[in-house]
Amino acid sequence: MTDQETTVAQLRDVVERFVAERNWHSFHNPKNLSMSLAIEAGELMEHFQWLSLDEAALVAADPKRKHDVGEELSDCLAYILAIANAMEIDLTEALKAKMIRNAVKYPAS
Numbered sequence: 001m002t003d004q005e006t007t008v009a010q011l012r013d014v015v016e017r018f019v020a021e022r023n024w025h026s027f028h029n030p031k032n033l034s035m036s037l038a039i040e041a042g043e044l045m046e047h048f049q050w051l052s053l054d055e056a057a058l059v060a061a062d063p064k065r066k067h068d069v070g071e072e073l074s075d076c077l078a079y080i081l082a083i084a085n086a087m088e089i090d091l092t093e094a095l096k097a098k099m100i101r102n103a104v105k106y107p108a109s
Contacts, residue, residue, distance in 0.1 A: 008081075008091055015081040028086050037079035044072035 001010070019028055047069050048056045059065045084091050 011077070012081050012085055012091075015078050016085050018078075019082065019085075028082055030083060030087055033079055033083045033086060037076060037083065040072060040075040040079060044069065044076060047072065 019025060047059060047065065051059075059069060080091075083089070
């Protein structure tokens with residue numbers, strides 16, 4: 001599965017199966033999931049903490065560090081998808097609507 005060939009629905013299903021197989025639905029409420037997302041976002045930030053902009057840009061050139069950042073991004077994405085599942089939010093619709101509002105708020109010109 002790559003970004004080019006995978007739908008958001010397929011990713012949501014991957015997360016849903018993982019949660020269901022472990023009987024975690026009782027823990028997967030919006031409060032717990034949003035807190036977990038914030039924790040994972042903090043772990044992502046740690047990879048760039050105290051780095052200059054130039055040093056942060058070099059993280060992508062280091063295979064180990066790039067892998068580690070990918071792990072944290074994946075954790076964040078999994079929690080985003082789990083929140084969408086728990087709240088029955090269509091992420092594609094939500095993102096498109098948000099980007100339209102952002103374009104009005106922050107015009108390109």
